[in-house]
Amino acid sequence: MVRLITHNLLACHAKGCTSNNFPLQLKDVQVELRDAEYNADFLRGFISRIEWPALVDAARQLGDTSLPNEPPEMMDDDFLQKLHHVLLEIHIEEGAMICPNCAHVYPISNGIPNMLLAEHEIG
Amino acid sequence: MGQQYLFWFAQVHDDFRIPELQSVAEIHGFDLHIPQDLDASRPFCILELDHEEHARLLARRCILIRSVCEFYARGSTYEELHERVRQQRPRWSCYIEDTSFKFIVTAYNHTIPQARQREVVESFSYMDFLGKIDMKSPEIIMTCFEEYPDKHGTTRPKDEGDGEFKEVFFGRLIEEGSARPLVKKFDVKKRLYYGNTSMEAEISLLMANQTLAAPGKLIYDPFIGTGSMAYTTAHFGALVFGSDIDGRQMRGKDKQPGIIRAASQYGVAHCIIDLCTFDVTRNPWRCGELFDAIITDPPYGVRAGAKRLGRKSRQDKEQPPTSPQNIAFRRPDDQPYIPPTKPYELSSLASDLVLLARYMLKPQGRLVFFLPTVTDEYEELDVQSMLCDGMEIVANSLQNFGSWGRRLITIRKATTEHFAPPSFEQLDNVAHIPAHKDFREKYFQGFKKSDVEQISELSDQG
Numbered sequence: 001m002v003r004l005i006t007h008n009l010l011a012c013h014a015k016g017c018t019s020n021n022f023p024l025q026l027k028d029v030q031v032e033l034r035d036a037e038y039n040a041d042f043l044r045g046f047i048s049r050i051e052w053p054a055l056v057d058a059a060r061q062l063g064d065t066s067l068p069n070e071p072p073e074m075m076d077d078d079f080l081q082k083l084h085h086v087l088l089e090i091h092i093e094e095g096a097m098i099c100p101n102c103a104h105v106y107p108i109s110n111g112i113p114n115m116l117l118a119e120h121e122i123g
Numbered sequence: 124m125g126q127q128y129l130f131w132f133a134q135v136h137d138d139f140r141i142p143e144l145q146s147v148a149e150i151h152g153f154d155l156h157i158p159q160d161l162d163a164s165r166p167f168c169i170l171e172l173d174h175e176e177h178a179r180l181l182a183r184r185c186i187l188i189r190s191v192c193e194f195y196a197r198g199s200t201y202e203e204l205h206e207r208v209r210q211q212r213p214r215w216s217c218y219i220e221d222t223s224f225k226f227i228v229t230a231y232n233h234t235i236p237q238a239r240q241r242e243v244v245e246s247f248s249y250m251d252f253l254g255k256i257d258m259k260s261p262e263i264i265m266t267c268f269e270e271y272p273d274k275h276g277t278t279r280p281k282d283e284g285d286g287e288f289k290e291v292f293f294g295r296l297i298e299e300g301s302a303r304p305l306v307k308k309f310d311v312k313k314r315l316y317y318g319n320t321s322m323e324a325e326i327s328l329l330m331a332n333q334t335l336a337a338p339g340k341l342i343y344d345p346f347i348g349t350g351s352m353a354y355t356t357a358h359f360g361a362l363v364f365g366s367d368i369d370g371r372q373m374r375g376k377d378k379q380p381g382i383i384r385a386a387s388q389y390g391v392a393h394c395i396i397d398l399c400t401f402d403v404t405r406n407p408w409r410c411g412e413l414f415d416a417i418i419t420d421p422p423y424g425v426r427a428g429a430k431r432l433g434r435k436s437r438q439d440k441e442q443p444p445t446s447p448q449n450i451a452f453r454r455p456d457d458q459p460y461i462p463p464t465k466p467y468e469l470s471s472l473a474s475d476l477v478l479l480a481r482y483m484l485k486p487q488g489r490l491v492f493f494l495p496t497v498t499d500e501y502e503e504l505d506v507q508s509m510l511c512d513g514m515e516i517v518a519n520s521l522q523n524f525g526s527w528g529r530r531l532i533t534i535r536k537a538t539t540e541h542f543a544p545p546s547f548e549q550l551d552n553v554a555h556i557p558a559h560k561d562f563r564e565k566y567f568q569g570f571k572k573s574d575v576e577q578i579s580e581l582s583d584q585g
């Protein structure tokens with residue numbers, strides 16, 4: 001849980017925090033690898049929603065360097081398998097995600113991130 | 124011209140039958156023509172399909188189908204039925220020579236005594252089947268259904284009114300409804316993790332079919348609670364994302380989150396993409412157009428009141444003491460700081476949900492959710508008025524509990540335009556006040572007319 005696909009979709013949403021609020025920085029994370037079902041169509045359909053540099057960076061921080069700096073023109077099976085692994089099989093179980101802009105800490109426990117805001121942080 | 128097929132439905136949720144057939148046809152990419160005058164409250168209906176395979180596909184996925192037959196004839200008496208079966212001879216003559224067979228005679232709302240069942244079977248002897256009778260594994264099964272009028276949902280004693288049926292139907296069985304047993308499989312009481320907000324298995328399955336769940340799709344429940352619809356949606360192959368304002372609902376007491384434990388029991392833990400704790404009206408989604416469907420049972424306060432981050436305004440303090448809102452929002456186990464929450468009125472929640480869905484869904488994506496409503500006051504406009512540009516109603520099925528009910532609403536995003544995320548600001552001057560407005564208050568007052576009026580007066584001022 002907190003797979004990298006999720007990390008790639010969450011931005012800080014504290015009041016007034018509208019720029020430089022993504023990607024959230026990973027801190028003190030514990031990672032687990034778990035198999036997921038491979039579905040090439042899902043990956044091909046989803047790639048347009050991904051912020052590529054953020055995904056590559058997060059994967060590298062967690063020790064996976066399999067992805068190229070730019071998504072390739074030709075999405076062959078070899079590439080899609082790597083993408084599958086990075087997006088869906090790396091799980092952050094413990095740790096925190098921190099906003100690069102306002103430093104809000106979103107803690108992760110037992111795989112579930114707490115994205116709730118404090119009272120003074122709501123618009 | 125296609126062939127006619129006889130559908131036999133389970134004796135429940137009649138308002139959900141046709142929407143389910145249509146959704147499953149859409150999942151498999153074929154057209155289903157529903158005649159205008161079809162009475163879906165009856166347990167039998169005859170539909171024309173282009174291929175027998177379509178009938179099989181429907182029977183394998185529709186929760187409400189008990190069986191599908193190739194349709195031969197119907198009649199208000201056996202004389203009428205037999206005459207028509209004779210006319211259909213070319214349809215069944217291929218089975219005369221050398222096909223093993225058996226006959227089943229059964230009834231809706233009635234049990235036919237065995238002796239008469241045998242008589243009925245014998246009355247078909249003009250069909251002259253020469254193959255052997257095989258009760259265990261026949262090549263074909265001929266089925267005869269008698270439909271009796273509903274006597275307040277009770278089956279009558281064996282002999283009472285025997286033979287006084289409304290209509291009798293006859294056909295060749297082609298497929299038993301094999302999705303129906305899923306209702307047992309997903310039984311909440313046998314689940315490793317559930318709570319008092321868990322949605323019953325049958326409805327969770329019907330909802331999953333309304334989303335068109337299938338492999339490769341990504342589906343979101345923004346009020347996931349204990350995850351009832353996540354399991355059924357994932358069972359049909361979709362990937363599921365869930366969030367809830369209250370982490371304890373998703374976690375339960377063990378280290379491994381309850382939703383993951385229950386999903387493992389069903390073999391779909393790998394399909395639960397992630398669970399997050401947040402208020403959906405203050406959500407952290409970086410962008411929209413992520414999901415193929417949103418499936419949800421929004422909080423309407425009977426069991427789990429809707430809340431959102433923010434301070435309550437003063438007038439909210441005058442709520443009845445039994446109201447769940449007055450029970451303090453206890454400290455979630457997953458956070459050091461508990462933000463205060465305020466109640467969230469149902470009609471604004473419903474229109475916010477449609478706006479959120481328009482932002483978060485891909486084009487053609489579906490929003491499937493329940494809307495509770497006061498039976499006597501409901502108007503079609505209630506549902507129409509919560510729509511916004513680009514969102515259209517696909518289905519609206521009532522589950523009736525008497526003075527109140529809930530409607531399963533299916534909405535399609537029928538536009539490719541891009542939309543901004545909703546602001547979740549409460550609108551002050553709403554043109555139409557739907558019957559589900561202030562539903563929670565109405566519920567706790569037992570839907571007394573005068574009280575209901577008082578409440579809407581109060582909230583008109585507020």
Ligand SMILES: C[S@@+](CC[C@H](N)C(=O)[O-])C[C@H]1O[C@@H](n2cnc3c(N)ncnc32)[C@H](O)[C@@H]1O
Pocket residue numbers: 318320321322345346347348349350351352366367368369372401402403404419420421422423427428429430431432467
């Ligand atoms: C009717 S329950 C859903 C039950 C769920 N279908 C299940 O199977 O358990 C509604 C859920 O909405 C959550 N909720 C209430 N207000 C919310 C909000 N503003 N944002 C997110 N979740 C909220 C409640 O904590 C509750 O779990």
Ligand SMILES: [Zn+2]
Pocket residue numbers: 012013014017021099100101102103104
């Ligand atoms: Zn921030």
